[in-house]
Amino acid sequence: MKRFLLPFSLFLCFSLLVSCKEPAPKTIPDAEINAWFDAEYEELLQMSPLQLTTQGRKDRYDQIDDMSEAAEDQKLAWMEASVKEMKEKFPYEQLSPQAKVSFDLWEYQYEMEKGDVKFRRMNYVFNQMGGVHTMIPTMLINFHKVDEASDMSALVSRIKESGRAIQQLLERAKLQTEAGVRPPKFAYEIVMQQANALIQGQPFTDGKTNAPLWTDALAKIEKLEKDGKITPEQAEEFRTQAKDALVNNFKPAYEELIAWLESELPNLEEKPTGVSRHEMGNAFYAHKLKSSTTTDLTADQIHQIGLDEVKRIQQEMIAIKDQVGFKGDLKEFFKFVNSDPQFFFPNSDEGRQGYLDESTAYLDSIKKKLPEYFGILPKADLVVKRVESFREQAGAPQHYNQGTPDGSRPGTYYVHLLDMNAMPKSTMEGVAYHEGNPGHHMQVSIAQELESVPKFRTQMNFNAYAEGWALYSEILAKEMGGYTNPYYDFGRLVNEIWRAIRLVTDTGIHSKGWTEADAIKYFSENSSIAPGAIQAEVRRYMVIPGQATGYKIGMLKIQELRRLAETELGDKFDIRRFHDRILGGGALPLDILEKEVKRWIEEEKVSQQ
Incomplete structure (x- = not known):
């Protein structure tokens, strides 16, 4: 018989009584x-x-x-x-x-x-929604804290620097124009108004009122002096320096910007379609959709999702209409909710304060319920504020500005209150939950406070994730006991159909040749949103293509993942642990979020065996 020699490596394994696994x-x-x-x-x-x-x-x-x-x-x-x-x-x-x-x-x-x-060169450099022309002053006023004399020196330097930044952006806008890319006419008209508002009043013009940045600088200097951080002589020197920076650096840059914008007005379209009218416009829009939704959904697919969601939500609206005993059809109910005085605060300072107070009360109430639905809770505070006058627009959407990771500056829910007739009470509750808790404030604050991930992940933002979570939060708040008033629950649906309509109108404008009037018509026929708010919304989509599609796409994905987890885990499903997994890793693209939730489901199954 033949004898076979074992390979040396195998012999060694046997001799050492160890496994030969890799x-x-x-x-x-x-x-x-x-x-x-x-x-x-x-x-x-x-x-x-x-x-x-x-x-x-x-x-x-x-x-x-x-x-x-x-x-x-x-x-x-x-x-x-x-x-x-x-x-x-x-x-x-x-x-x-x-x-x-x-x-x-x-x-x-x-x-x-x-x-x-x-x-x-496809992104409109200056637009009415969030251009650097208003972002820099907003940051200097709200984010640049002055605790010491050196901070005030830094603020003066930044006022000077802002002139340089605006001039750089103006050069980029000119390059964009040379490439044949121009925004709709209304964008520059509104930017001119915003820019003009920043250089009106002292120290730019005579009169009793002060310009926003001058008011801010004076208040910060006064506080330093009051706190004993600087002498009266130093305070006077800072006032001189701040005035000089505003008059000689800030104002000329904004005047140059305004003059150029005005010269461009005759070249801009009064009734434009979307970015598809530009060279490379379709490719650009596809990129913006991918960026905004973090998916590979096409414009046609997103458009159809929007149409389907509008129909579904309208059926829920009809149910509430019938519940409150309204006898007309849904369009008549829209008109009623959109015009009856009971659904609006007075268009006065008292009415504006009432909106802020009631929004704060809703947020205070829901905050008490958070531990029942979340294991991880935010440490940072939240405040509700009116938008500064120089950038406030009638009917413009509310928004959230994050606080600092250390909690020294709270998160801020900003509200446009220029026209109270564009701010119905019915939608107020849902928007507060969206922008505050359990929406943006909770998601952003938890992300910033994470210690188990690298720091860059605590500051990342993906539109579909962040806005999808905030929209999911609006309906989650109903589970948590919100919307006891059926009209306010209807307002929640108004907010949701608003986001579904965005899928239809954004894609309509930028991929199907819709005009502003076409989008306004569809919006008006399918919602009870006030006319002023509709126009502001449609104009937003026209200058920031794709961004508005992230809300509903993100919400649908989170709801889909929750249904999956509930099905897979059955009575072992824990809503707190699910929410902690959604929020506990920071913002994620939707495909990565789906992988993470599925991995969590498998972990939960193993831990429950």
Whole structure:
């Protein structure tokens, strides 16, 4: 008989009585890759003085970001090199599941930035919704804290710097115009009004009123002096410096901007369609949809989802109409809710304060219920404020500004109260939940306070995730005991159908040739939103293509994942643990969120065996 010799490696295994299985692959500790992410993120963060200030830091406190295309190119090159280094240093298969999420996110943000740079002359530089012309003054007033004399010196420097930033953006707007890309006429008309409001009053013009930045500077100087941080002589010197910066740096830049905008008005379309009218417009819109929804849904698919959702929500509306005993059809009910005085505060200072007070009361009430639905709770406070006069627009949507990670500045729910007839009581409760708790404030605050993930993940924002969560929160608040008034529950549906209509109108405008009038007509026929608010909304979609589609797409995905978890886990499903998984890793693209929830479901099954 033949004798077979064992391979030496196999003989060694037998002799040592050990298994011959392949050695376990090396696993890179999370701490190692997280430390690398934190170092890289700090380098990235240092490129943006304004982002540092947003996070409550005083690094580069006297500066404002470089707004040039060259600065964008430098940032993109840095991100490309960073992603390359990450792939070389950290083999993907050696990472933990959580580290893989961080790896994917770091690469994802680079890929999206690359797309943004490719289409950068397609984004309207100046528009009425959130251009830097209002963002910088808003940040200087609300975010630039003055605790010491050096902070005031930094503020004066930033007032000067703001002139440079506006001039850089003006140059970019001119390049955009040369490329044949111009916004609708109304955009520049409103921007001119906003810019003019910033340079009216002292020290720019005679009169008893002060310009917003001058009012802010005087108050901050006065507080320093009152607190004994500076002498009266230093206070006077700061007033002189601030006035000089405003008159000689800030004002000329804004005057130049206004003059150029005015010269462009004859070249702008009165009744434009969407970005598809521009060269590369369809490709640009596809990029904006991907960026806004973090999905590969096409414009046609999103349009159809919107049509289907509008029909579904209208059936729920009819049920409430019948519940309250209204005898007319849904359009007549829309007209009733949209015009009856019982649904509006007086168009006065008392009425405006009433809106703020009632919104605060709803948020205070829901806050008490949070522990029943969440294990992780935000530490940061929340305040409700009226939008500053220089950027306030009748009927414009409410919005949220995040607080600082350390809680020193609370999150702020901002409300446009210029025209109380555009701010019905019926929708007030749902919007408060959307912008505050359990919506944006909760999601953003929890993300900022996370300690188990690298810091960059605590500051990330994905439109579909953030807005999808906020819209999901509106209906979650009903589970939590909100909307005891059926008209306010109808208002919740008004808010939801609003977001469904966005899918139809945004895609209609930018991929189907709809005009502003077409979008307003569809909006008016399918909702009870006030006419002024409808026009402001449609104009928002026209200048920020795709952004409005993220809300409903994100909400539908979160609801889908919840149904999946409830089905898979049955009576073991814990709503608090589900919500903690949604919020406990920071903002995520929807495909990554789905993977994380499915992984959590499997973990839950194992832990319950």
